Amino acid sequence: MEEGIVTNIQHFSLEDGPGIRTVIFFKGCPFRCKWCANPETQKFHPELGWSRGSCLQCGSCVKKLYKYNISLKNEEVNWGDKTGRAGSIPSQEEVDLACPTKSLHIIGKKYKVSELIDILIEQKPFFDETGGLTLSGGEPLAQPNFAEALLKKAKGNGIRTAIETTSYAQWDVVENIASHIDYYMTDIKVMDSGLHEKWTGLPNQKLLSNIERLLGEFPKVHFRIRTPVIPGVNDNPEAIIAIGKFLKPFENRGELEWELLKYHRLGVPKYEALHREYPMGLVELSQDKFNELKSVASFVFENVI
Template identity: 35%
Template sequence: MEKNTATGMIFNMQKFSINDGPGIRTVVFFKGCPLKCSWCANPESQQPQREIIWDSQKCSSCHTCLKNCPHSAITTTENGIAIAPHRCSDSNSCASCQICIEKCPSRALKAEGDIKTVDEVMRIVLQDEPFYEESGGGVTLSGGEAAMQPDFALALLKALRKKRIHTAIETTGFTSPAVFANLLPYLDLLLFDIKHWDNQKHIEGTGVSNAVILKNMKTAIEQGKNVLPRLPVIPGYNNSLADAEGFVQHLHEAGARRVQLLPFHQFGENKYHLLGKKYAFAHTPALHPEDLAAFQQVFLQHGMEAFF
């Protein structure tokens, strides 16, 4: 059998998932995302390269990592240690050599991100093939953003298609129309995140425009693909009734007739601490479906299915 050695940077593979498409699924998490949302539940997914995370609860403050780092990328702080992020032009930045992880006696350091071949991913995916068949499940590409690694994503989707495994993608939609067009034929379901209907607010919240996102969504719908827009509802950002009206208008223009509302939660907060990053929503209460009854009603009044 011909080997598929195309490689990508993956930071997790989650088996037996039931919330990322139909049936029982394996979710493949791609590292790297073009959006920088301050509420992101997977902050370890944002940077495309491998990152070293530090767990202060396990750390014994022995500074073995600092003494053994060949790149002088680890420094002490009043809160413990800090690992300088990877920068190609900076000799005192993390090169992800993982020597600090090997030397740490407390197991307080861990690498987020690993290079995998398509064959390596498929080997894990196929372990649960009977579950996909029995439940109508399959594999979901998530992240991060899989379209940031288009060659690897395409090679993986083709391998899944050969095995007749249902494919889904959780996507920001922020990629070139050309890349999107290459991936689209191999996708059975697109779970399409929409952060804001207003372009300027989208830029403020994510760092990028929503123009190509809406364009790609419309393209997928026009081609008859199964597209589910998903709206993370964030307090103080996109949760007003006026925002609901704006979303309805833009989703209708894209051809969407349903939307899934994702109430804000703080499940990813601890990851920010592990990465040494500040969490902007530390003191913001989580939202629940009952908090969004009026917000949901706006969609329903305009004939759009809206569910949680």
């Protein structure tokens, strides 16, 4: 039975596809988007995290996890190896015994497909006529065997499926996953490949090619193309128009939407929990600028939401 690593299972989501959904967040992503709101999903192995708000600063972790160089300094819990290397952190059992409030916690847990299917079947009565399972992350395509096995089992149990993905993978992987998907959400951040690589760590030719093929070869799948509007990256009419022109040939395809997402800073506390610096600093995007760019998108492409 296939097994994979997951950071979170969120129930009753209304934001990750149509209807009421259970969202499974895969751990591991090939990109390093500087505005990423889920940094805990970037690395492919478990990590140690710390939540300031629930920490009693009792020192229990310092006493019980001394061999991992846990320390309490300046009202913060720290650990010796902050590189995130696999094997440099305590086990879940050790952390549970050491921290009474679960302020110190392990991010990332292995699940078998059968375990997740049992959870989904319990939630199935709440999915109504449109809801179901959404794979998110991280990047589900980076754990392709696990993702495909989970989707096939879900479909076999009458559960509708959706995915949130970068579409960055070999075409055979993308094609296999898409064949088990009802609702497909993917980003086009910027058309300029050099700019894309500067801000995400990778070029975009592969994902753009995959999106073109998906739109042409999967006519029955509902696609939602998302563009996060990021200050200093694509917050200008030229960048938005370029994406609109890329999508224009598919405008009459049906079951295709384009959504602009306003930049936010909701992920900043997660960087603190991982002892990482937030790469975007203090930049903001005004509502007026976002509204202006959304109008530009609507001018270029009819079905903007």
